[in-house]
Amino acid sequence: MLGLQLAIAGVATGSVYALIALGIVLIYKCSGVVNFAQGAYAMLGAYISYFMLRLHLPAVVAVLAAMAIMAVIGAATERLILRRMLKAQIVSVMMVTLGLLIFFRALCLAVWGPDQIAFPQIFPAGSIDFAGVYITYNYVAAFALATTLSVAFLCFYQFTAIGLMQRCTADNTRAALAIGIHVSNQISIAWAASAALAGLGGALLATLGGLSLTISDIGLVAFPVIVVGGLDSLVGALIAGFLLGVLEAFTEGMLTPALETVLRKFTSIDSVGALQQVIPYALLVLMLLLRPQGIFGRRGVERV
Amino acid sequence: MTKRSFLVALALAIGFAVVGFESGRFWAYLVYSVAIASIGALSLNILIGYCGQITFAQGALIGVGAYGAGIAGNAGWGAASLLVGAVCSALVSLLIGLPALRLRGLYFAISTLAAQFILNYLFKILQPLTNGVSGLVVKPLMLFGRPANDEQYAVICVGLLFLSWLVLTRIIQTNVGRAFLVVRESELVARGMGVDVARAKIQAFLLSGFFAGLCGGLIAFTSRLANPEAFEIGLSVDQTAMIIVGGLGSLGGSIIGAGFVTLLPEAIERLGELLPSADLISAFREMAFGILIILFLLLEPRGIVALARRIFARRGAAARTNLPDRASYGSGAISAQNGRKA
Amino acid sequence: MKKLTIAAALACAIAAAAPARAEITVCTWGTITGPDALVNGMTYGTRDYLEYLNQTQGGIAGNKLKVLMLDGRYKLDEELKIYRRCADQEQAVVINGWSTGASKALRDQIQEDGIPFISESFASEVLDPQKYPYTFIAGPTYEQQIIIALRDLAARGGKKVVLMYSDNEYGRGPVNVVRQSGVIEKLGLEVADLVEYRYDAQDVTAQMLRIKGKNPDLVYVQGSTPQLLVALRDAAKVGLPAKLFMGNLYNISPAIPEQLGAAADGFRAVQTYAFYGDDIPAMKEIEDYAKKNEVEKKDIYFIKGWLKGKVIAAAIGNAIKKNGGQVPADLKAFRKSVRDEMEALKDFDDGGITPPFTYADHQGSVQARIAEIKNGKYTPLGAWINAR
Known part of the structure; x- marks a missing residue:
């Protein structure tokens, strides 16, 4: 029973990881930028949704409006900042996204203050009691929304004309230019879509855990996800997101208590702390050493 | 290193040591904070700026030095514990660097991100060694039979910074240092030139780790507490910001950057105290830091050093640049690196 | 050269913004922004009580108070810097600090400086009237x-x-x-x-x-x-x-x-303290203060802050009284005397925030x-x- 309950909690948070990771991979594929600011997009999306909800807009309209605003912000970041950094070194590009993260956090701090805010209920409260397993509507809704959107996005990417141009740009920029694709527009679209996805992810996180600046940490949590899935694989990010969510839940619910029982018996260590946060990173290191392109990634040139 | 640059640096060091010693504890604190941060930035610049190995584990590495020095200090090793911390960090740095022999660019950077999180987790967990989340209370460094005070620390830290700068400047001018630069530009070329790439990388990690550890040891002794929260990813970001603002691949730039990043928040705060809301001051501080990083990267990616050089060049003083410790060989303009798609 | 120019520019910026010393300075820092900002009413409350004294009684015994409220952001290095600023640059008589970590890191320093220090932490590790006679806390551990x-x-x-x-x-x-x-x-x-x-x-x-x-x-x-x-x-x-x-x-x-x-x-x-809005004398003062000023946090932590403000004011007031109604000229002696007076508070009536308490144990009310x-x-x- 415990296992099932943990699996459900894991899948629900995992679906949000997947959403965030999807955005990071999308940007990386298209523009080669590793975006540390993805967590900031999630946070900003959550705060903007909150602002919209406070205007007594219907929940659907509010979240959609927030996503639209996020898309504009995403595209603007690309146009105003990242586009000027095409020739910069990797470390500079990483740092510029970190600078964005710091800036957006400070912006939210200035506007909404440092305290945690109760996020309005957009889904009905309460839970389904399913043979001793509790499933809250929040979880169901977060899971359903995140998954639907991710799959819808994958379909869009796979089957539409814009999707085709996106893939083409990601595959080979020069070839894309040669056949007349407006590459820089495609890159802007990728950033816009990615920021919008992150915005929705942030809003979902806020319904699950309340609204605060810490939502931006999700960006760093998502990194093991994308590496394990493969930096350039959207499907990989999706699957790895779910896997890591479940893995985290099981670590927290089963491995940690078991380990602690043993440790308390034999050592003076009382607690293994936030093991669930480290395991993904340990997995990441292992993955990098054994198969750096990730489970679903294509064999890259990054290995010597 | 010319004689002239040596003398200028020495004069500056003495000047700052005197400022730190004579202007009261608050200034002493600022002086040694900048000096300590500078040692960290020097070490990071060796790795990122000179050898081209991007790392996000600097914060945790400094932490290793702090714990190493703290434990040795509490066991009664005195000033030698700084060395213990430095050696600990060098070894851990080597360990973090090993994947660099197989991974490159972005992938290696992400693996160091993992190292940062795992090390910080270990600080919290290894209760018997690190005293866990409570933090390790470090016994003060004894000087002339009394615990060293802020003013003395200011002199010690500035002195150690000067020494570190001296040592690193010398090393950069040897074949070891030149090998770093070639590895940064292209591993392929390096191999073609007969540079042992693996060896150069290992040397860079050891060297950088050693000084990161020294920085950590000084933090432990000056703050009297080594706690995991002080060595989180935020410290890595601050340190990277320092070398970017100062100038990648410039030792003098690291020091200027460290001063800028350490003092800017304080300056903004003092100005911001005229504002009515305390929340807003902090928000502005953070915002200014973010904007600073972004603007520097956009407008002057090679940092204050390059900016200064440009200004001086306009004044026709280009020939007599008094920033001697730049990596004058190598193109300086660092090409778009292998990891990024154009 | 550039190093000097930049340092000088920054120094000017800092020096220009640093105000001249007021007569009696009290420093308080807390997590104004940061992970535990939700309870920072403790910091606001102390500042507001002392400001309230400034507004209603012209400070303490006719001496205006300069109250400095700073943001430690729950970061050790930041708090250490603020402490030095308060102790050295601002010449504070009493310092009210925040985290357990900083209180532990600073405990010897506080000792050496001889500054009465009220820690926001309730950890028993910082509470030891014999070993750390200058450190106080305000409530049960x-x-x-x-x-x-x-x-x-x-x-x-x-x-x-x-x-x-x-x-x-x-x-x-x-x-x-x-x-x-x-x-x-x-x-x-x-x-x-x-x-x-x-x-x-x-x-x-x-x-x-x-x-x-x-x-x-x-x-x-x-x-x-x-x-x-x-x-x-x-x-x-x-x-x-x-x-x-x-x-x-x-x-x-x-x-x-x-x-x-x-x-x-x-x-x-x-x-351990009365609720915000309880029917107690201290609340009357807060309501009075709120008429002209905005109260940032209306919660029990603000009440705790108000209590600390009262303790600080009482100790300073008594120290001045002991000195014949004059602020002692020597800061070190003033600090020492404030510490002694703080410790000597007996059956202190804090306006109903807690039952009356004696501060000899450096803890105050343990009710x-x-x-x-x-x-x-x-x-x-x-x-x-x-x-x-």
């Missing part, structure tokens, strides 16, 4: 608060207790001290489990399931309000009632019933009572009891 909860459980015939705490100093420290003291066994209780969670956890379902499996009579949470919000929400999710949970002073926040609604009913917390959330409001159960 975390350990004493845990013991109050445990005693209550024992009195009601409970047996199994789960201790739940965050993975930082604030969480682990006090729980370990209580466990090692043997009090739990003495009370005839049994620790069913120790459960740790991340201090910024957004989901503790797994921990709640773990607790559920142990079937305890009490879950004591050593956490801050944001963590309690998460814990109670997830407890409700897995079917653990809020009445099973108990927290400390930092869990008395209107945010809990507001955000959780009925799921919070029955949650209990250890209360506490248990408050329960009933219909969305904290309601005290019974009278004040001594936590010792």
Whole structure:
């Protein structure tokens, strides 16, 4: 029973990881930028949704409006900042996204203050009691929304004309230019879509855990996800997101208590702390050493 | 290193040591904070700026030095514990660097991100060694039979910074240092030139780790507490910001950057105290830091050093640049690196 | 050269902004922004009380107070810097600091400087009138608060207790001290489990399931309000009632019933100060102050801040009185005298915030009572009891 309950909690948070990771991979594929600011997009999306909800807009309209605003912000970041950094070194590009993260956090701090805010209920409260397993509507809704959107996005990417141009740009920029694709527009679209996805992810996180600046940490949590899935694989990010969510839940619910029982018996260590946060990173290191392109990634040139 | 640059640096060091010693504890604190941060930035610049190995584990590495020095200090090793911390960090740095022999660019950077999180987790967990989340209370460094005070620390830290700068400047001018630069530009070329790439990388990690550890040891002794929260990813970001603002691949730039990043928040705060809301001051501080990083990267990616050089060049003083410790060989303009798609 | 220019420019910026020294400076720093900003009413309250004195009585014995409120951001280096600024540059007479970490890192320094220092932390590690005669705290330690909860459980015939705490100093420290003291066994209780969670956890379902499996009579949470919000929400999710949970002073926040609604009913917390809005003389002053000023935080932490303000003002006032109505010219002597007067406060009436207390133990009031959330409001159960 415990296992099932943990699996459900894991899948629900995992679906949000997947959403965030999807955005990071999308940007990386298209523009080669590793975006540390993805967590900031999630946070900003959550705060903007909150602002919209406070205007007594219907929940659907509010979240959609927030996503639209996020898309504009995403595209603007690309146009105003990242586009000027095409020739910069990797470390500079990483740092510029970190600078964005710091800036957006400070912006939210200035506007909404440092305290945690109760996020309005957009889904009905309460839970389904399913043979001793509790499933809250929040979880169901977060899971359903995140998954639907991710799959819808994958379909869009796979089957539409814009999707085709996106893939083409990601595959080979020069070839894309040669056949007349407006590459820089495609890159802007990728950033816009990615920021919008992150915005929705942030809003979902806020319904699950309340609204605060810490939502931006999700960006760093998502990194093991994308590496394990493969930096350039959207499907990989999706699957790895779910896997890591479940893995985290099981670590927290089963491995940690078991380990602690043993440790308390034999050592003076009382607690293994936030093991669930480290395991993904340990997995990441292992993955990098054994198969750096990730489970679903294509064999890259990054290995010597 | 010319004689002239040596003398200028020495004069500056003495000047700052005197400022730190004579202007009261608050200034002493600022002086040694900048000096300590500078040692960290020097070490990071060796790795990122000179050898081209991007790392996000600097914060945790400094932490290793702090714990190493703290434990040795509490066991009664005195000033030698700084060395213990430095050696600990060098070894851990080597360990973090090993994947660099197989991974490159972005992938290696992400693996160091993992190292940062795992090390910080270990600080919290290894209760018997690190005293866990409570933090390790470090016994003060004894000087002339009394615990060293802020003013003395200011002199010690500035002195150690000067020494570190001296040592690193010398090393950069040897074949070891030149090998770093070639590895940064292209591993392929390096191999073609007969540079042992693996060896150069290992040397860079050891060297950088050693000084990161020294920085950590000084933090432990000056703050009297080594706690995991002080060595989180935020410290890595601050340190990277320092070398970017100062100038990648410039030792003098690291020091200027460290001063800028350490003092800017304080300056903004003092100005911001005229504002009515305390929340807003902090928000502005953070915002200014973010904007600073972004603007520097956009407008002057090679940092204050390059900016200064440009200004001086306009004044026709280009020939007599008094920033001697730049990596004058190598193109300086660092090409778009292998990891990024154009 | 550039190094000098930049340093000089910054120095000018800093020096220009640094105001001249006022007559009596009191420094207070807290987490104005940062992870535990929710309880920073403690910092605002102290500043506001001293400002209130400035506005209504022209300061203390006719001497204007300069009150400096700074943001430590819950970062050690920041707090260490602020301490030096307060002690050295601002020449503060009394300093009111924040975190346990900084209080520990600074304890010898405070000693050497001879500055009366009130720590916001309730950790017993900083409280030792013999070893650290300049350090004060303002209320029962975390350990004493845990013991109050445990005693209550024992009195009601409970047996199994789960201790739940965050993975930082604030969480682990006090729980370990209580466990090692043997009090739990003495009370005839049994620790069913120790459960740790991340201090910024957004989901503790797994921990709640773990607790559920142990079937305890009490879950004591050593956490801050944001963590309690998460814990109670997830407890409700897995079917653990809020009445099973108990927290400390930092869990008395209107945010809990507001955000959780009925799921919070029955949650209990250890209360060590009067509530904001209680019918006490101190509240009258606050209302008076609020007429002309904005009160940033209307909660129990602000009340604690107000109390500290009263203690500081009383000690400074007495020190001036001792000196014949004059502010002592020598700062070091002034600080020492303020410390002595602080320690000498006897049956101090703080306007009903706590029962009158004596500050010789550097702790002040150790009275506490248990408050329960009933219909969305904290309601005290019974009278004040001594936590010792």
